[in-house]
Amino acid sequence: MIDEDIYGIKKWGDDILNVLDNGNIGLKNPFFPENQPVDLIKIIKSLNERGISCPLLLRVTDYLAYRIQQINKTFYKAIKEIGYQGEYKGVFPVKVNQQAQVIDRIVDFGKEYHFGLEVGSKAELLIALAHDLSSESTIICNGIKDREFINLAILSQKLGFKTILVLESPRELDIVIKVSKELNIRPFLGIRIKLTNKVSGKWSESSGDRSAFGLSVEQVMDVINKLKNNGYLDCLILQHSHLGSQIPDIIEIRKATQEACRFFSEITNQGAPLKYIDLGGGLGVDYTGEQKSVVNSINYSLDEYCINIVETVKYELDQSKIKHPTIITESGRACVASSSMLIFNILETTNFDSYEKQEANKDDHPLLKNMMQIPDYLNVDRAQECLNDLNYYRDEIRTLFKSGQINLPAMAKTEETYLYVINKIKEVLTFSNEITEELQSSIDNMADIYHGNFSLFQSLPDVWAIDQIHPIAPIQKLNEIPKRRGVLNDITCDSDGIINKFVLKDGIYNTLPLHEIKDDEDYFLGVFYIGAYQETLGDLHNLFGDTNVVTIKLKDHGNFQLLHEQEGDTISEVLSYVEYEPKDIINRFKNIVEDAVRSRDLSLVERKKLIETFKESISGYTYFEN
């Protein structure tokens, strides 16, 4: 009996994905759950027919619109239920996904909620200022700012933007005051406080006393005094704090909110007319669906997150009799992660099987003979012993081979026997629940390697850099039992280009159940929840560039609409990123070919062919093409 949810799709992807009757993954429309889901394989085939091939980054606008709606509406609901007197107006942190197609849509979908943008650099500020934001939304400027940044931010107020400069250091304030005086504009100012509460998870270092960002208590006092002395305290309208991304535990969010409120009350009591409390990002994504306070998961729902924040702000500020401010959060990951997925095809597999029993013969080395006898005493209880023996005999025979006492055919027979026996051990353990770590790791070491048409460094940099787990599943054959277990290897020639942590229905595993691949059919895998941070953090390792990107909208009756296509980098483009001028490189090649005509008897027809082939490659996709 096939378990269709072996990959745990129900726990990590229930509102956006399901398994269709034909075994393919279907993309559900969260706005219209009763609509027929759109077959992901049908999308890929239809894109292929248009000439758009894998690897492919697929953006589903409905998922972006849905998350923005969810975040805003859930805050509104919490505000209503709790009787909070202020509003919620979130911002999207541009750094989480700066791509124009994404930001344009966020601004568009967010307009009705007065959703603004958070920027952390001049370039991001320019992006924000080029958008038609709701007049009631804010542009929050975080990060270290120079004079030019500050100048532009303050000037933008003239266009009706509510651009708030969040002071990250006392030094910044001197420039702000100077520029404001020169421009004769009263700036909108915020102050970034450093909370003492530390959070767990991967971004623990961005919280607590040692955090690189925000003002310490003494600096907060300095800034307030300086603002007072220069007559600018009335400009201080926002307080900002940020704990770090992907906060796993709701208690940490509540405690940080509580501490932020204490600062808010104190700064207000110092005479600042604070109107906004900005609690930064950190709303996590349950990548593994475990619903636990562990890395890659979270122990709270969006409802809980909103209620905890609104309730805490209300309670704390009521205690200090302070008017409820507008709550801002800077949720990046939670907004965009689900809207992008990477789809790639498997190119080939390497497996470590041998089902063929080697015939013993009288000339075999005694150690090899012993090895061949292991299956005779193999059973579940003696599996570890058998593995120990197997490894011992093989190591001994390898040593003999190195010292010339065993020849190549005998060594090959040993390795075949090793694979045969280890597969027998795997078989015996298939239905055992009590596998020791050592046995499990030996079995994992024998897993297949599925070579995928993607670059981990370009498309999934966090998997490499911080062991991020993204849910991964085949997007077809989910009605067939996956008989293989494998790890995934990308096409860079780097041993780090491997994925060996997978979310399955009942936990995290080192190998992924996979189907056998056949020469005459494509086998695609999907990596889900990659909309946050991955797209611009990626690098050009081995000069694999940006993948093709397609933005779609889900329609009814299982159809979709292609909204936008962005061709992936060509080889010529990636060469120019690394200081090669494509025309120049073609000319260099032509010179080499011409030399060969002179000195190596290269025919003119061959010359032409070589140059054509070179030119064709330089304008092609950096990934494997069919």
Ligand SMILES: Cc1ncc(COP(=O)(O)O)c(C=O)c1O
């Ligand atoms: C200041 C600031 N705001 C917001 C975010 C976004 O955080 P997240 O993606 O966890 O919502 C970050 C990222 O760490 C950040 O540094």
